[in-house]
Amino acid sequence: MLEVTKRSNRAAWLALLLAVGALAANFAFFVNPPWQDALPWLSLLLAIAALAGLGIGLRRALFQRKIYRGKVLSIVFAVLALMFAGGSLFVFYHARALPNWTAAPQVGQQAPDFTLADSNGKFVSLEDLFAPSPIDLSSPAPKAVLLIFYRGYW
């Protein structure tokens, strides 16, 4: 029988590399790049590519052992890739599981009035926010107010 050198299972370690990339894309939000709206899609793409890679890598490790070497290492890589890619897909899904916004006020519509307590417990209405600054009386009244609804628990 002819002795042949076995090939390296590149798919397995490439899958791990892609999965690490998918995970890293999720952490990139913390540096707040101007193209952050592309990050979820980059993470999704890398995670899917990692899953495809680990599928090929596992098949080679388990069923094509005559051609490829490094069975144990390939399986370790594939399991890690599965964890990282799976985690990225989980985060992708949950970060986007937001309720519909079509009933919210849209451009050109009236913003509902409100009165709520500020961080000192003082009640403030939407109307009050258009008053001139109490700190700098020389500054004119604001032309517009930016209203930010956020999730809280910071």
Add this chain to the structure above:
Amino acid sequence: MAISVDPPIASRDLSKKAGYAFTILSDPDATVIRRYHLLHVGGGPDGQDIARPAEFLIDREKIVRWANFAEDVRVRARADEMLSAASQVH
């Protein structure tokens, strides 16, 4: 200014920590969040009802001049988008 279900004390801590000078309002019962149709039922860390992220630019006539509704909790309106929207209001 910003609105969340956080109590005033939590907003005060946040302002102090982050150095925010703008008004932060507390809507613990999500009354105003509901009025704006932005309630995320069970969206809080322990299943509390919270606000889904959204930003509005409102003029003196209380008309919405610009709005942004996050599709991903991690992707919010950028400062340059908001400033450019604000510069359109006269």
